[in-house]
Amino acid sequence: MTTDAPQAMASTPLYQQQPQPVPATRRLLVSQSLVQPEVNALQAALAQFAEPLQVLVLGESAVDPVALDSVEAFAGPQLLRARLQTLLATAPVGTRLYLCGDEVFLWDCRQLAEEAGLLDEEIELFRTGARRRLYCVHCATFQDITDEALSECTCCGVQLLVRTHFSRRLGAYMGVCSDPNLPRAEVRP
Amino acid sequence: MSAAIEVRVAAVRQLTPVVREFTFEPLQGRLPGFSAGSHVVVHMPLAERTLRNAYSLLSDPTERGHYRIAVRLQDESRGGSRFMHEQVKEGDRLQLSPPANLFSPSSQARRHLLIAGGIGITPFLSYLPELRARGADFSLHYAFRGGLTDAYRQQLQAELGERLSCYDAEAGCFLDLPRLLGEQPLGSHVYVCGPQSLIEAVREQAAALGWPASRVHWEVFAAPEPGQPFVAQLARSGKRVAVGSDFSLLEALEQAGVEVPNLCRGGVCGQCDTRYLDGEVEHRDAFLGAAERATHLMPCVSRGRCGSALLLDL
Ligand code: FES
Numbered sequence: 001m002t003t004d005a006p007q008a009m010a011s012t013p014l015y016q017q018q019p020q021p022v023p024a025t026r027r028l029l030v031s032q033s034l035v036q037p038e039v040n041a042l043q044a045a046l047a048q049f050a051e052p053l054q055v056l057v058l059g060e061s062a063v064d065p066v067a068l069d070s071v072e073a074f075a076g077p078q079l080l081r082a083r084l085q086t087l088l089a090t091a092p093v094g095t096r097l098y099l100c101g102d103e104v105f106l107w108d109c110r111q112l113a114e115e116a117g118l119l120d121e122e123i124e125l126f127r128t129g130a131r132r133r134l135y136c137v138h139c140a141t142f143q144d145i146t147d148e149a150l151s152e153c154t155c156c157g158v159q160l161l162v163r164t165h166f167s168r169r170l171g172a173y174m175g176v177c178s179d180p181n182l183p184r185a186e187v188r189p
Numbered sequence: 190m191s192a193a194i195e196v197r198v199a200a201v202r203q204l205t206p207v208v209r210e211f212t213f214e215p216l217q218g219r220l221p222g223f224s225a226g227s228h229v230v231v232h233m234p235l236a237e238r239t240l241r242n243a244y245s246l247l248s249d250p251t252e253r254g255h256y257r258i259a260v261r262l263q264d265e266s267r268g269g270s271r272f273m274h275e276q277v278k279e280g281d282r283l284q285l286s287p288p289a290n291l292f293s294p295s296s297q298a299r300r301h302l303l304i305a306g307g308i309g310i311t312p313f314l315s316y317l318p319e320l321r322a323r324g325a326d327f328s329l330h331y332a333f334r335g336g337l338t339d340a341y342r343q344q345l346q347a348e349l350g351e352r353l354s355c356y357d358a359e360a361g362c363f364l365d366l367p368r369l370l371g372e373q374p375l376g377s378h379v380y381v382c383g384p385q386s387l388i389e390a391v392r393e394q395a396a397a398l399g400w401p402a403s404r405v406h407w408e409v410f411a412a413p414e415p416g417q418p419f420v421a422q423l424a425r426s427g428k429r430v431a432v433g434s435d436f437s438l439l440e441a442l443e444q445a446g447v448e449v450p451n452l453c454r455g456g457v458c459g460q461c462d463t464r465y466l467d468g469e470v471e472h473r474d475a476f477l478g479a480a481e482r483a484t485h486l487m488p489c490v491s492r493g494r495c496g497s498a499l500l501l502d503l
Contacts, residue, residue, distance in 0.1 A: 024399035025371060093373045094399035117299055117376025121401035 011166045013103075015127040019045050025094035030056045030084060030109055032101030034071070038128045039100055046098065054087075056080055058105075077105075081112055088116035096122055102129035104144060107171025135172035136160055142172060150178055158183050193232060193284040194220065199255060201279055204340040207262045208308060209274055210247075214255050216282065223288035225250055225319040226312050226408070229258070230286035230454065233272045238436070238444060242269040243454055245382075245408070246288060247314035251322075256285070259340055261308035267415075267435050289452045292382070292408040294320065299376030301327035304364070304391055306383020307338035312408055313382065314341065317348070332356040332364050332387070366394040382408040409455050413437035416471065419493035423447065423503045424466055438488035438499075447503060449488060456490035463488050468499035 019042065027049060031039050034057050046053050055071040058080050074080035088095070097118055099109045106125050113123055130146040141155035151160050153175065159182070160175030167174065177183050196213035204210050213220075223246055233240040244258040260273040277283070292312055294301060301320060303313050310331055320327045329349060333339040335357040345353050356362045370379065370391075379400070381391040388407045395405045415435040421442070422429055432441040439461055442449055451461040456474030464485055471494055474487035493499030 022399065023397055088375060091375055092371060093375060093377050093404060094371065095375065096399060117374070119401055119403060121403060122399075 011168075012164055013125070013166055013168070015106075015125050017126075019049075019098060019124055022096070023094075024049075024051060024096035026054070026091065027051050027096050027098065028054045028056070028087065028091075029098045029100065030080070031099075032058050032105045032128070036128050038126065042098065042100055042126055056083060056087075058101075077108070081108070084109065084112060085116065088113060088118065091116075096124070098124050098126065100126040100128060102131035103127060104131050104133045104171070107133070107168075111171060133170075133172035134160065134162055134175045135167065135170050136175050138177060142170075151175065193286055194229075196220075196256070196283055196285055198277055198279050198281045198283065201277065204259065205337055207337060208259055208340040209262075210257060210259045210340075211273070211277065212248075212255050212257050213283070213285070220253065220256060221287050222253060223250055223256075223315075224290050224293055225315045226292035226294060227288040227290040227315065228292075228312070228408075228453075229256065229288050231258070231273070232284040232286070233269050235268050235272055238440070240267065240269045240272070241286070241440070241443075241454065245292075245311035245315070247311045249318040250315055251318065256288075259308065259311050261338065289458075291453050291458050292380070292406060294325075294380070295378045295406070298378035298404075299326060300374060300378070301325055302369070302373055302377055302379040303327060303329045304369075304379065304381040304383070304387070305329065305331045306381075306387040307333050308340070309381070309383030309387070309408075310341060310345075311382070313380070316380075328352050328354070330354045330356070330364060330369065332358065332383070335359040366390055367398070370394050370398050370400065378404045378406065380406045380408075385409065409457065413440075413454075413490050414473070416492045417495035419495050419497075419499060421493060421499045421501055423501050425503055432492065437490060438486075438492055442488060442503070449503070451489055454489045456487050459487070461487050461489045464502035466500040466502055469494040469497045470499065 027046060029046060033039060057071060057073050058077060074083060097113050099106050106127060110123055131144055134143050134145045134151055136153040136156060138158050139153060139156040141153060143154045145151050149162055151162060153160050159178045161178035163174040163176060165174045195216040197216055198211055199214040200212040202210040228243045228245045230241045230243045244260060246256050247259060248255060248257040260270050262274045263270045294316055303316065305313055313329060329352060331353065342355065356364050379391065379395060381388050388409060392405055418432060418434045420429060420431050421438060428445060430441050430445045432438050439449055439451060449461050449463060452458040457476055459476045462485055470486045471492045472482050472486060473490040476487055477485055
C-alpha cells in the first residue's frame, strides 16, 4: 500500500525497547557501554534466548566476568569496528545483530553491518544517550549534537535548524540555514 | 491482458521417461524478450475445455529466436501435461501468454543458493547464463529421482562442475537442509523451485534458522487443486457461472468469456485479485492478508463453497 500523503516523521528512525522474539542461530550484541541500566535490561532480555550471546563493547567498561563469558572490550571505536567486520565476514545467515548506544554509534555500526551483508530485518537498534549527528547541508560537515533545535555549524558558521529529517545513509539529521537573511550566528556590522 | 503469442513447435525431445522438452518458434515476427526466471502460460485446447498451465522458460534469455520449456508428466494431471506429452508434435501450433517473471534473481544477493526438486530445475536453467554473465557467486543443489526426474543432469554436471550438488533419492541421497541453510555467508539468498513439500521444507527450515523472508524466494507451479463444485454469480453482468470440481474459478470464468488479469495462476502474484460481495469463500492463495480476505479472493486458486452462491463484483 502506498500513499502520497506527506508523513512528517517518516524518516525518523524508530528504536526498540525489547528484542524481538525471532529465531536466530547466532546472536551478537555490540554496545557502546555495559554500565547503563538500559544495556543491562537488554542483556538480561537477550540472555533468555537459548543461543549463546557474543558481546563486543567499547571502553574498559566494568564487566562482570561471571555473568558474561564472551565479552570482548575495545579501547576505541576503530578497534571495535575492525573486530565486528572480521566477525561478520565469516558469520552465517541466521546471525542477529543487536546494537546499543547513542545514535552516532548505532548508525556507524549499522552501516558497517549492512556492508557486510546484513539486512534491516536482521539488525535491532537500541538507543541510549542523547548524542546524535547533524549534517550541514551547506558545507557537508558532520558534528555531534544532543537535543538542541538550533546549532551553529562548526565549519562554515551557519546557524543551522535541526530538521526532523534523518538520513539513514549518513546516519545524521539534516541541518539547514535557520534564517536565510541572517546566515551567520552573530550579526556582523 | 496482452494478446497471446502464436508459436510453432520446432522440436520435441524426450529427456527422461517423464520429462519432455519443447522448443517453440514464432509463427511470425519475433518473440518478446524475457528475463531469467520468467514463465509463459501455454494454452492447451483439450476436447472439452482449454487448460492454461504455466511453465518456466529454460532457454538462455539472450537467445531471442526461440523459447524452450520442459513438462513433467503428472500422475494426477487434469490433462494438461498428458496433452503436452501425448498430443503435441513437431510442427503443431500453440498459443502462449507472453512471458512474465515472478521469480527473478535478487540484485542485492551476494551469493545465490539455488535448490531444485525434479522438474523444478527449469527456472534455474535460465538463471545460469545470467548469473555467469554477472560473475555472481552461486551454487545449485538438485534433488531428483535418478533416471526419472533428473532432466539436464549431465549437461549441468559438465557446465557447473563443483557448483552443482546432486541428490539422487534412488541412491539414498537426500538434501540436508539444516546443514545447507545453516552455513551460508551473510548476503546469501536462497531460491527454491519444486514440489510443494520441498518449498515448504526450505521455507520452514530457513525461518527456523533465522533467515528473514526477504532472503527466501520460491516458485510454485501447482495446478489448482480440485474442490467442490459451486456457482458464481456475477453482480455487474448478471452472468451465472457454474464451476465444476476440477475447474478453478478463474478457468470457469475464462470459459464463460470473462477475462480476469492473471500471471501466476497459482495464488502468489496477486494479479487476479477479485472483489466479492457475498458468499462463503475457501481461500487457498498465498497472497491476501486476513483482513483483505473479507472482501477479496484470488480466483486462480480459491473457491466458493458448495451450497452458498458466490457473488462476484464482475
Ligand atoms: S494469477 Fe497470480 S494470484 Fe491469481
